[in-house]
Amino acid sequence: MNPTITAFKSSPDRGKGLARDMRVRWALEEVGQAYDVRLVTFAEMREPAHLALHPFGQIPTYEDGDLVLFESGAILFHIAERHAGLLPADANARARAVTWMFAALSTVEPPIVERSMATIVERDKSWYEERLPVLEGRVRDRLGQLSNRLGDADWLDGAFSAGDLMMVSVMQRLAGSGLVEEYPNLAAYIARAEARPAYRRAFDAQYAVFVAASGG
Numbered sequence: 001m002n003p004t005i006t007a008f009k010s011s012p013d014r015g016k017g018l019a020r021d022m023r024v025r026w027a028l029e030e031v032g033q034a035y036d037v038r039l040v041t042f043a044e045m046r047e048p049a050h051l052a053l054h055p056f057g058q059i060p061t062y063e064d065g066d067l068v069l070f071e072s073g074a075i076l077f078h079i080a081e082r083h084a085g086l087l088p089a090d091a092n093a094r095a096r097a098v099t100w101m102f103a104a105l106s107t108v109e110p111p112i113v114e115r116s117m118a119t120i121v122e123r124d125k126s127w128y129e130e131r132l133p134v135l136e137g138r139v140r141d142r143l144g145q146l147s148n149r150l151g152d153a154d155w156l157d158g159a160f161s162a163g164d165l166m167m168v169s170v171m172q173r174l175a176g177s178g179l180v181e182e183y184p185n186l187a188a189y190i191a192r193a194e195a196r197p198a199y200r201r202a203f204d205a206q207y208a209v210f211v212a213a214s215g216g
């Protein structure tokens with residue numbers, strides 16, 4: 001039996017691959033694990049059947065036999081632990097890769113999401129023009145630090161790992177903002193990750209959902 005993940009039946013990002021099922025799809029593609037997808041509407045996400053899988057009524061979830069997981073970080077970590085390809089064999093290198101996963105989720109993603117949410121829900125507020133530069137400053141702080149650490153390397157710590165997958169995923173939400181382009185090594189890092197065949201397969205699979213939902 002393949003694991004089953006959930007994803008938006010109709011993603012608000014209109015096929016751009018920004019919803020968090022994308023990082024799970026990408027991880028599964030990287031390790032060569034086939035998977036099934038159950039598409040859910042916003043209404044279905046509030047129903048008891050989905051809340052039994054995800055207490056906060058969100059996507060993605062992950063089901064494999066008796067195991068039910070939510071939180072993209074926990075799901076990615078589980079996939080990376082169970083399969084070769086996303087975490088190094090060496091114990092210390094493995095711990096560092098996990099550290100980058102946490103850094104992506106706890107240190108880099110929050111200011112990016114805060115900025116993104118402001119552009120969606122605060123655009124018509126009186127404070128928006130004043131607040132946006134503050135939020136973008138916080139994003140720039142993190143991108144600058146990450147850029148300094150990455151330097152000329154291809155990946156954050158040796159070979160591509162779950163840490164890179166998560167870090168690239170969180171930065172993708174800045175697409176169209178122009179912020180990543182201020183750090184050419186980060187822009188190249190994201191492009192390098194997006195050129196991976198596993199990423200392309202994952203992207204195409206979620207894009208096919210958008211095409212189908214739009215009647216294409």
Ligand code: GTB
Binds near residue numbers: 012019
């Ligand atoms: N911490 C959780 C995780 O990492 O799994 C967060 C999960 C989460 O935020 N899920 C979102 C969700 O289910 C979808 S991915 N939202 C519905 C709800 O809360 O009711 C976040 C997302 C949504 C849309 C875009 N977009 O349109 O660009 C990007 C990202």
